[in-house]
Amino acid sequence: EAQVTQNPRYLITVTGKKLTVTCSQNMNHEYMSWYRQDPGLGLRQIYYSMNVEVTDKGDVPEGYKVSRKEKRNFPLILESPSPNQTSLYFCASSSSSRHNSPLHFGNGTRLTVT
Amino acid sequence: AQSVSQHNHHVILSEAASLELGCNYSYGGTVNLFWYVQYPGQHLQLLLKYFSGDPLVKGIKGFEAEFIKSKFSFNLRKPSVQWSDTAEYFCAVNAPSGGYQKVTFGTGTKLQVIP
Numbered sequence: 354e355a356q357v358t359q360n361p362r363y364l365i366t367v368t369g370k371k372l373t374v375t376c377s378q379n380m381n382h383e384y385m386s387w388y389r390q391d392p393g394l395g396l397r398q399i400y401y402s403m404n405v406e407v408t409d410k411g412d413v414p415e416g417y418k419v420s421r422k423e424k425r426n427f428p429l430i431l432e433s434p435s436p437n438q439t440s441l442y443f444c445a446s447s448s449s450s451r452h453n454s455p456l457h458f459g460n461g462t463r464l465t466v467t
Numbered sequence: 468a469q470s471v472s473q474h475n476h477h478v479i480l481s482e483a484a485s486l487e488l489g490c491n492y493s494y495g496g497t498v499n500l501f502w503y504v505q506y507p508g509q510h511l512q513l514l515l516k517y518f519s520g521d522p523l524v525k526g527i528k529g530f531e532a533e534f535i536k537s538k539f540s541f542n543l544r545k546p547s548v549q550w551s552d553t554a555e556y557f558c559a560v561n562a563p564s565g566g567y568q569k570v571t572f573g574t575g576t577k578l579q580v581i582p
Contacts, residue, residue, distance in 0.1 A: 386570070393476070395557060395574035396511075443510060454561075455501060456570065458510040 355380045359444050359459035366434055367467055374429045374462045376444030384447045384454065385427040386411070387419065389440040390461075396443065402427055434466045469494035469560050473573035480548050481581050488543040488576050490558030499561040500541040502532055505575075506554045514556070517541065528552070553580045 357378045366372055378385065386401040388411075398411030402421040416438055418430040427446075431438060442462045447454035474489040492498065502514040515526025522534040532543045541558060558573040 388572075393574060395473075396572040398570070445511075455513045455516055456503075456511075456559075458503075458512070460510045 355457070357444055357446055357457050357459035359442075359462050361462060362460060363463050365465045365467065368435055369433050372431050372434060372464075374431075374442060374444075374464070376427045376429065376459060377425050378427075378444075378446040378457070379425065380446065380448070380457065381424065382446035382457070383424070383449050385421065386445050386456070387417070387427070387429050388443045388445065389413065389438075390443060391440050399429070399442075434464075436466050438464065439466050440464060469498070469562050469569065469571050471558055471560050471571050471573035473556075473558055473576050475576045476574070477577045477579070479579045479581065482550055483547045486543070486545040486548045486552070486578070488556055488558075488578070490541045490543065490573060492539050492541065492558075492560045492571075494539075494560060494562050496562065500532075500534060501559040501561065502526065502530070502541075502543050503557045503559060503572075504554050505557065511557065514543070548578070548580050550580045550582045552578060554578060 360375045383404050387399040388396040390396050397413045399417050400411050400419040402408040405424050408419050408421050444459040445456040447456050470493045472491045500517040503511040504514045505511045515524050517524045517534045525531045530545050534541050555575045555577045557575045561570045
């Protein structure tokens with residue numbers, strides 16, 4: 354089954370404790386992206402990747418890191434999480450970096466930083 | 468930079484009522500437009516998309532949207548809503564940005580359908 358898989362689904366952590374949210378897609382998609390969803394703000398792009406070893410900042414990259422060493426994986430790293438990073442996070446992928454490809458979303462990761 | 472406005476933040480309808488959710492975007496060039504739906508506790512799923520051609524596009528579950536270029540709008544419609552349509556709806560614009568894909572989402576509209 355074609356899908357985008359994120360783990361974990363729920364995560365509670367403390368300020369400053371490094372964490373990684375994994376994202377993997379099995380559709381051989383070139384483009385991958387991370388979003389955070391906050392009430393009243395919709396989805397905001399954190400980072401995106403056009404292909405292996407090619408990543409760039411989205412609209413809200415501060416406090417986050419990503420890597421794209423393999424085509425299928427695009428982990429999101431929070432080196433020193435803070436409470437303002439409490440949010441619902443979605444990974445998404447699409448078949449190409451062209452602007453007519455719809456996004457396929459993972460099931461989301463609800464992160465709470467205390 | 469492109470932006471997307473969804474005017475209705477929360478809509479409450481009775482079953483069988485007609486639905487229209489507004490979406491306006493700002494971008495001067497060619498865009499591709501999408502509506503995504505997020506059912507409670509789930510991820511976003513594609514509802515419908517517009518790339519070119521007929522400005523009236525039909526999606527899944529009886530939804531349709533009309534692209535009006537002169538108004539920079541892409542409103543979502545459904546003639547008769549069902550309780551199962553209760554969800555959050557996001558309009559999205561996908562436009563070239565430095566040669567790559569830049570997707571901008573609206574802030575979403577929560578639809579509550581009362582049986």
